Amino acid sequence: MVDLNTFRAPENYNIADEIDKHFSNKLALKWENEDGLYNEITYAELIKEANKLANGLTKLGMKKGDKVLIMTPRLIESYVIYLACLKAGIVIIPASELLRAKDIAYRLQHAEAAAVISYYEFCEEFHHIKEELPHLRYKIAFGGEVSEWLQMEKIAELEAEEFHTVETSKEDIAFLPYTSGTTGQPKGVVHSHGWGYAHLRIASEQWLNIGKSDTVWATAAPGWQKWVWSPFLSILGTGATGFVYSGKFQPHKYLTMLEKHQMNVLCCTPTEYRMMAKMDGLHKFALSNLHSAVSAGEALNGEVIDVFKQYFNVQIRDGYGQTESTLLIGTLKGMESKVGSMGKPILEDFIEIVDDEGKPVSVGEVGNIAIHKDLPALFNRYYKDKDRTVKSFQGDYFLTGDRASKDEDNYFWFQGRSDDVIISSGYTIGPFEVEDALMKHAAVKECAVVASPDAVRGNVVKAVIILKDGTEGSEALVKELQQFVKKLTAPYKYPRIIEFVDSLPKTDSGKIRRVELRNEAAVK
Structure with missing residues (x-):
């Protein structure tokens, strides 16, 4: 304990x-x-x-x-x-x-x-x-x-x-x-x-692995709790040197700065990692100083992790946390990695998967990611909202609103937000597992999967896809992608509807807004 x-x-x-x-x-x-001006x-x-x-x-x-x-x-x-x-x-x-x-x-x-x-x-x-x-x-x-x-x-x-x-x-x-x-x-x-004290000792020390002699680049922007987590508290609280870049995201520019400033620790969004991994010429960049690379905010596809391991010999370690807490689930440095998994609870006695009544579920069963109420890294309350605070707890647990399952080794497998999970013909389908399969296809640059209402099945799986430059969408490609997914995951999970788009709706912090895509699917 x-x-x-x-x-x-x-x-x-x-x-x-x-x-x-x-x-x-x-x-x-x-x-x-981005103009090259420098200060310290x-x-x-x-x-x-x-x-x-x-x-x-x-x-x-x-x-x-x-x-x-x-x-x-x-x-x-x-x-x-x-x-x-x-x-x-x-x-x-x-x-x-x-x-x-x-x-x-x-x-x-x-x-x-x-x-x-x-x-x-x-x-x-x-x-x-x-x-x-x-x-x-x-x-x-x-x-x-x-x-x-x-x-x-x-x-x-x-x-x-x-x-x-x-x-x-x-x-x-x-x-x-x-x-x-x-x-x-x-x-x-x-x-x-007191939350800040717990955050430093859980997320900063155990997940980010920041040492006092490290140069650290955490790309989150001020205005978001993730900036408080990493660029501000985790870097300055450990006495490391932080790198701050004021400019638009460009994959080549990011990789250039990682090399130029000999970064030791990198904390990026999944979108930033995905865009860097899709670049040509990765072999030209030398990132030998990088000993810790982490990602949070949204599950990261296995293919991206493989690319960084191949070219830079660094394992991108996925992690999970919320504004209400801190980084509480992740693949820690030196831990066996299971590609596609969120990792394991950093404090195993206080992070659980529970049902809607707050009772722990069995191995393999999908439930709510939950945080024990006694954990010091949990928020105090929702300000001026006692009812919402009370409703967010079931039994001894705060329900995060995210769904996952766990395996026999206590690795957590993300399924999506409670309102993102797709129920089709009685099957429960997590959008990420379909997205992960699609991202392995050579034509796919980025994608999001949502539920689309269906008179017979209740819902069917819909994939909204951005194709790589130079690739055009067609009925033939739709069928190819569907067969591709069927070969990589359970056949019932394949996207029955595929839409090709130029961009995906995202939050200001870079997360895909599946709720917007789901609403669009509901009216089409």
């Missing part, structure tokens, strides 16, 4: 202390943009800049427990802002620049946010907000001047480089990210400072 005290923070604890303890002239962050900052410089901003925000009137919505791109300043707020006891609401006025207004109203800190180029969207925001006291821009907004650089420039971190308990709120569900408004997920 795992001793949970290993993952429980001291009673008085502020997650910023994990970064402060690395105060030195060691390089904390290296930044580059040491831990000492980063912490001093954060202290100055924390002093400025405090003098402005911000206090412990106040909430601030932060909208910032991939910049060194993003790390300064987040660290300053944590040190001042201010609760952070991460916000993507892709949010529109209505999305922003909801978060500001629901959280009763006292302030906004935004990169100057994103401030225009705030001006489109029509709703009343009675709790909003400060609008702060950085990077450029914005009319009627305070200037962050002026708030911090004359302040002291020392700041006494506000005393917080492990139960005090540190982050309030919002996550969208299939229905209703986004949910505010309450994460305490």
